[in-house]
Amino acid sequence: xxxxxxxxxxxxxxxxxxxxxxxxxxxxxxxxxxxxxxxxxxxxxxxxxxxxxxxxxxxxxxxxxxxxxxxxxxxxxxxxxxxxxxxxxxxxxxxxxxxxxxxxxxxxxxxxxxxxxxxxxxxxxxxxxxxxxxxxxxxxxxxxxxxxxxxxxxxxxxxxxxxxxxxxxxxxxxxxxxxxxxxxxxxxxxxxxxxxxxxxxxxxxxxxxxxxxxxxxxxxxxxxxxxxxxxxxxxxxxxxxxxxxxxxxxxxxxxxxxxxxxxxxxxxxxxxxxxxxxxxxxxxxxxxxxxxxxxxxxxxxxxxxxxxxxxxxxxxxxxxxxxxxxxxxxxxxxxxxxxxxxxxxxxxxxxxxxxxxxxxxxxxxxxxxxxxxxxxxxxxxxxxxxxxxxxxxxxxxxxxxxxxxxxxxxxxxxxxxxxxxxxxxxxxxxxxxxxxxxxxxxxxxxxxxxxxxxxxxxxxxxxxxxxxxxxxxxxxxxxxxxxxxxxxxxxxxxxxxxxxxxxxxxxxxxxxxxxxxxxxxxxxxxxxxxxxxxxxxxxxxxxxxxxxxxxxxxxxxxxxxxxxxxxxxxxxxxxxxxxxxxxxxxxxxxxxxxxxxxxxxxxxxxxxxxxxxxxxxxxxxxxxxxxxxxxxxxxxxxxxxxxxxxxxxxxxxxxxxxxxxxxxxxxxxxxxxxxxxxxxxxxxxxxxxxxxxxxxxxxxxxxxxxxxxxxxxxxxxxxxxxxxxxxxxxxxxxxxxxxxxxxxxxxxxxxxxxxxxxxxxxxxxxxxxxxxxxxxxxxxxxxxxxxxxxxxxxxxxxxxxxxxxxxxxxxxxx
Amino acid sequence: xxxxxxxxxxxxxxxxxxxxxxxxxxxxxxxxxxxxxxxxxxxxxxxxxxxxxxxxxxxxxxxxxxxxxxxxxxxxxxxxxxxxxxxxxxxxxxxxxxxxxxxx
Numbered sequence: 001x002x003x004x005x006x007x008x009x010x011x012x013x014x015x016x017x018x019x020x021x022x023x024x025x026x027x028x029x030x031x032x033x034x035x036x037x038x039x040x041x042x043x044x045x046x047x048x049x050x051x052x053x054x055x056x057x058x059x060x061x062x063x064x065x066x067x068x069x070x071x072x073x074x075x076x077x078x079x080x081x082x083x084x085x086x087x088x089x090x091x092x093x094x095x096x097x098x099x100x101x102x103x104x105x106x107x108x109x110x111x112x113x114x115x116x117x118x119x120x121x122x123x124x125x126x127x128x129x130x131x132x133x134x135x136x137x138x139x140x141x142x143x144x145x146x147x148x149x150x151x152x153x154x155x156x157x158x159x160x161x162x163x164x165x166x167x168x169x170x171x172x173x174x175x176x177x178x179x180x181x182x183x184x185x186x187x188x189x190x191x192x193x194x195x196x197x198x199x200x201x202x203x204x205x206x207x208x209x210x211x212x213x214x215x216x217x218x219x220x221x222x223x224x225x226x227x228x229x230x231x232x233x234x235x236x237x238x239x240x241x242x243x244x245x246x247x248x249x250x251x252x253x254x255x256x257x258x259x260x261x262x263x264x265x266x267x268x269x270x271x272x273x274x275x276x277x278x279x280x281x282x283x284x285x286x287x288x289x290x291x292x293x294x295x296x297x298x299x300x301x302x303x304x305x306x307x308x309x310x311x312x313x314x315x316x317x318x319x320x321x322x323x324x325x326x327x328x329x330x331x332x333x334x335x336x337x338x339x340x341x342x343x344x345x346x347x348x349x350x351x352x353x354x355x356x357x358x359x360x361x362x363x364x365x366x367x368x369x370x371x372x373x374x375x376x377x378x379x380x381x382x383x384x385x386x387x388x389x390x391x392x393x394x395x396x397x398x399x400x401x402x403x404x405x406x407x408x409x410x411x412x413x414x415x416x417x418x419x420x421x422x423x424x425x426x427x428x429x430x431x432x433x434x435x436x437x438x439x440x441x442x443x444x445x446x447x448x449x450x451x452x453x454x455x456x457x458x459x460x461x462x463x464x465x466x467x468x469x470x471x472x473x474x475x476x477x478x479x480x481x482x483x484x485x486x487x488x489x490x491x492x493x494x495x496x497x498x499x500x501x502x503x504x505x506x507x508x509x510x511x512x513x514x515x516x517x518x519x520x521x522x523x524x525x526x527x528x529x530x531x532x533x534x535x536x537x538x539x540x541x542x543x544x545x546x547x548x549x550x551x552x553x554x555x556x557x558x559x560x561x562x563x564x565x566x567x568x569x570x571x572x573x574x575x576x577x578x579x580x581x582x583x584x585x586x587x588x589x590x591x592x593x594x595x596x597x598x599x600x601x602x603x604x605x606x607x608x609x610x611x612x613x614x615x616x617x618x619x620x621x622x623x624x625x626x627x628x629x630x631x632x633x634x635x636x637x638x639x640x641x642x643x644x645x646x647x648x649x650x651x652x653x654x655x656x657x658x659x660x661x662x663x664x665x666x667x668x669x670x671x672x673x674x675x676x677x678x679x680x681x682x683x684x685x686x687x688x689x690x691x692x693x694x695x696x697x698x699x700x701x702x703x704x705x706x707x708x709x710x711x712x713x714x715x716x717x718x719x720x721x722x723x724x725x726x727x728x729x730x731x732x733x734x735x736x737x738x739x740x741x742x743x744x745x746x747x748x749x750x751x752x753x754x755x756x757x758x759x760x761x762x763x764x765x766x767x768x769x770x771x772x773x774x775x776x777x778x779x780x781x782x783x784x785x786x787x788x789x790x791x792x793x794x795x796x797x798x799x800x801x802x803x804x805x806x807x808x809x810x811x812x813x814x
Numbered sequence: 815x816x817x818x819x820x821x822x823x824x825x826x827x828x829x830x831x832x833x834x835x836x837x838x839x840x841x842x843x844x845x846x847x848x849x850x851x852x853x854x855x856x857x858x859x860x861x862x863x864x865x866x867x868x869x870x871x872x873x874x875x876x877x878x879x880x881x882x883x884x885x886x887x888x889x890x891x892x893x894x895x896x897x898x899x900x901x902x903x904x905x906x907x908x909x910x911x912x913x914x915x916x917x918x
Binding site (some may be wrong): 139804811 | 818819820823824825826827829831832833834835839843846847860861862863864867868869870871873874875877878879880881882891892912
């Protein structure tokens with residue numbers, strides 16, 4: 001094996017250490033002998049949490065990311081507490097204080113940033129020494145010095161009303177100081193907020209006891225041998241015992257400039273984080289200028305670290321860094337601020353959605369361009385922040401109903417925010433996974449939702465907690481959550497979205513699940529992808545689909561629902577929930593003959609025979625002489641109905657008959673998720689038609705209202721009104737067309753409530769009712785093909801589909 | 815001890831079936847790419863019937879709670895305990911042969 005290359009990293013902050021971690025994760029330890037220089041005499045710590053150390057909510061020891069032994073364990077030589085004095089590019093050497101010389105083949109500069117110190121008189125003592133009481137706020141030592149000095153003092157001032165200044169101010173309050181924030185401009189956090197938001201934030205801070213002075217240009221720090229106050233350009237003064245300067249940061253690029261590298265506002269790098277002059281030298285983090293941008297936040301730095309590691313190790317030579325979308329959050333107790341993207345509309349057609357409740361300190365503003373979020377400010381209520389920042393970062397379309405971007409309407413109010421949730425609180429109630437267990441998994445290095453869910457099984461039960469699980473993961477990762485590309489795949493094993501997959505399947509005429517794997521994965525079949533593919537192929541090809549039984553979930557192989565003890569449940573079809581004495585007698589006889597342990601009425605107005613042995617299934621079906629009710633499949637299940645017009649004194653429509661017609665047409669229809677329908681004979685809705693996938697409600701005037709996308713299971717949602725029609729035939733026509741549109745466009749296992757919310761009822765109504773895309777006829781005929789392809793699977797009682805289909809175990813035959 | 819269980823055609827392609835060898839229940843899988851695997855029949859999590867699971871490549875997903883196992887090594891993909899596996903092969907004229915000796 002070739003000798004290892006020498007990799008030297010200058011800087012052991014969040015960027016330097018993270019890049020090294022990423023390199024190690026790509027097997028870089030075999031390629032490189034890694035040496036790091038760190039100016040601070042510690043391992044690597046989470047600088048973002050410094051303000052928490054200052055305000056006392058974290059101990060300094062809590063915020064370390066990598067302790068000194070970590071470097072040893074990973075074979076990294078660390079010069080801690082050593083400042084690098086120069087880079088000799090010709091001899092490829094880095095010179096550190098104390099005559100330390102390190103040679104490099106590749107060099108990474110990750111020197112971060114330094115505080116920007118404005119021109120102020122009286123910063124230092126007359127003899128040039130530091131003036132007691134003047135501080136910057138950048139590292140652990142600053143924190144320690146402020147803490148020591150502040151104890152027992154009366155008043156503190158913070159110069160700078162940006163993110164860092166406000167965090168410092170809130171931290172200083174911890175020492176029972178009166179605190180005043182001095183801002184040179186006329187608004188706080190001017191980078192992240194617009195004027196109204198800044199005004200509300202000012203009031204919120206004042207309510208918390210923090211003084212805010214705007215338009216104050218600090219001229220002088222007074223005091224002969226220690227700080228006594230400030231003098232401003234307008235002649236006014238402020239008495240204080242200490243002052244923290246948090247007026248911004250600037251890239252720490254002096255070392256690079258002295259080495260002859262191009263430095264503007266930061267060290268200029270290309271899309272591979274390479275310096276302009278020297279292909280052996282790279283730079284990463286806050287010291288970098290990429291496409292004119294210098295970033296002072298952690299998320300861009302993490303994106304850069306990945307690209308740089310891909311480049312250096314050769315793991316992905318095509319990778320590139322193309323800039324970051326910037327989202328920030330002020331993490332200060334009692335003040336909630338999140339901001340992303342632009343703060344004011346900047347192009348014609350930009351749409352602004354806004355809500356203000358100044359009294360409560362709440363302000364929400366969104367800027368939407370071409371249906372996508374390009375900017376957002378949230379104050380006082382950050383419950384929508386996780387969703388919005390995701391929509392912003394991924395540039396996904398936002399729902400037509402803009403109100404739902406600002407508030408959770410009609411959904412149960414979210415429990416305590418993720419941050420304040422106790423570690424032992426259960427997040428996933430199906431699999432009993434706590435917040436602590438998820439955070440622990442993230443700590444072990446899993447950073448995508450998918451990998452954490454696989455490892456903990458959180459979110460893999462009913463799925464209702466998935467968004468909460470994602471929020472906990474995002475919280476546990478800090479800003480380091482990684483986008484999971486497979487989130488957009490139709491099935492996990494094939495890297496294509498549903499429309500892409502449909503195109504390939506149609507173009508190549510792939511009619512069986514194994515044909516899809518042969519064409520797209522080289523024949524390697526992914527078990528988790530099989531049922532989704534089977535469902536899609538059946539939808540696309542209807543009667544021409546080549547059924548392969550191994551692609552089906554067990555329920556669909558034996559046409560019954562598997563129970564926890566390996567027995568099955570049998571639910572025959574009972575259209576409209578109507579039965580007869582003869583049918584009931586037959587069911588009773590069957591239950592006795594096969595010793596069925598439990599007979600139960602279902603929520604869908606049918607009768608369930610539970611606890612049936614697999615061997616008995618075919619004989620029971622024969623004896624029942626009723627078709628399958630499909631109560632085990634991702635298909636049309638049932639249509640619940642009320643009594644309707646014939647007997648009910650309120651009835652307006654024939655709900656039973658309509659339910660029976662619906663069942664006759666849609667029976668066995670397979671779809672991305674199960675379909676539960678209902679008809680109601682009047683708006684009293686006894687059959688709960690408004691919380692069904694499709695519900696038809698009779699109203700006065702001989703009309704039926706069709707609701708779609710309702711749910712009352714793991715998720716509760718009232719259906720949206722699709723349209724009003726005046727005949728049973730039209731109920732069948734429009735609900736069928738809606739179902740076909742859903743079948744063709746929903747992700748696998750996406751129920752109609754998710755689909756309708758995602759696409760928006762306006763769009764769906766346009767397509768289904770007004771035929772805005774001219775595909776109505778196509779949808780109707782595709783649905784008709786599926787209706788025609790229906791056959792009752794319980795006919796397999798007479799001819800089995802596969803060898804030993806209903807055997808629970810086989811004897812040995814020699 | 816090697817045991818011949820019967821013809822591979824007793825198991826449809828891409829599926830599994832349970833065989834009873836004395837008091838031992840063994841799940842035997844026939845993958846679409848021609849491999850045969852044998853493991854304990856019940857999922858160690860809640861006793862789910864693994865032979866009814868979805869099979870792909872060398873992985874089975876338990877039908878009850880979707881736990882995943884590697885059929886060659888028995889290892890669980892979700893960090894749960896592993897499956898007992900039995901060496902399995904196709905013998906003469908497509909007979910399934912497995913080795914049910916206690917592991918040493």
